[in-house]
Amino acid sequence: MDTLSYKTVSANKETADKKWLLVDAEGETLGRLASKVAQLIRGKHKPNYTPHADCGDNVIVINAEKVELTGKKWSNKVYIRHTGYPGGQRSLTAEQLRDKRPERLVENAVKGMLPKNKLGNQLYTNLKVVVGSTHGHDAQKPEKFNLESIK
Helix, strand or coil, X not given: CCHHHHCCCCCCCCCCCCCEEXXXXXXXXXXXXXXXXXXXXXXXXXXXXXXXXXXXXXXXXXXXXXXXXXXXXXXHCEEEEECCCCCCEEEEEXXXXXXXXXXXXXXXXXXXXXXCCHHXXXXXXXXXXXXXXXXXCHHHCCEECCHHHCC
């Protein structure tokens, strides 16, 4: 038996087959959408997934303003940030954030599901969230992706 033919192949940035995927967030629950998008960005749906490399796809999320939350989360879920100055803590409810910057709901949810290191910061740049159904990435020829195909 030739054992040399059974070498493990690790994908890296150069050998990764990166695609552009288009995901529609209309009617999707925020957390379920974010976990599936995070899997696509990390590349966990591919057979050559490598945990320490950026081998995932670029994902465009459209209709970010039409995402849904269950229960009373629109009024009870609070997003806290800090300006960096003393007494600079600011907070917004999910409803206020949706009215002000609806794409931030999806961005914050996906970013929280990525690794908290340099790789996670680099993977986050592969996410593009758009309000409405038109996006400026037509030149990349994104493929429409059905989230139901991911468990």
